[in-house]
Amino acid sequence: MKLFIDTCNWKLVLILKKDDQIIDSLILPDTKKVSDIALSTITKLLSKNNLKINDIQEFYLTNGPGSYTGVRVGLTIVKTLKTLNNEIKVYLMNSLAFQAANDQAISILDARGNKYYIGVYENQKSLIEETVVNLSELDDIKKTYNDFIIKKDNESLDYIQTFNLLEKKFRLVDEIEEILPLYIKNFI
Structure with a gap:
């Protein structure tokens, strides 16, 4: 089972996929408090599909740039899970x-x-x-x-179609230390 998570840009996007089938998805727009709802929303999505977090073997994430807090939320959740179970696979792509x-x-x-x-x-x-x-x-x-x-600004972005299209282009990270945010700063 695979789970795509995007918390970078004021939305919470979750896509569950098994083999080549999308099982479920959720897109919550304007989530300025994504840090407050991300974990509970993931849990609810999994529960709705009779799954537990241990059923997810592969995590796909956008790692920024975007909202400073938003970028960290998805990465922190998955980094913690990988710390607990190093066997899970983590794939990254910038937003x-x-x-x-x-x-x-x-x-x-x-x-x-x-x-x-x-x-x-x-x-x-x-x-x-x-x-x-x-x-x-x-x-x-x-x-x-x-x-x-x-x-x-992800206007008219079809997250499911785009995830299906790009899934094989996400970069597999081998070590927990590689699960890093992409922060782009400007010092003008």
Whole structure:
């Protein structure tokens, strides 16, 4: 059994998958208090499907960038579970790459304060290092990559379809110490 968790960007997204079948999913928008509800919501989803946390052998997570607290929530839950059972597998992908999917895309996430997390991808290959930019820098990047799709703030993102599409492209981490958040800081 597999569980996808995204807590990075003001949503709680959970997808349960067995073999090639989606068993269940839950997307809670505008969860500014994701730290208060994530663990209990995961437990409820598992219980609804007659599962326990020990039934999950593989965890897929986005590891940021995004909400500072949100990024840590999913990672902390899974890091704790891996500490208790090192046999579980943990796969990571950054939230900008997840949003871009396999498209030729400029992936943008609101970093607050008129700043934006940005990544530019072509079929999951990063063309620039993920960074934080202001509006004028964002406009320059859009001009440079003017034939790329703009994907912003997970608008219209079909999480299930995207997870199914990208599952094999998540990076397996071998050690607990590799379960790290992607924090992008800007020191302007």
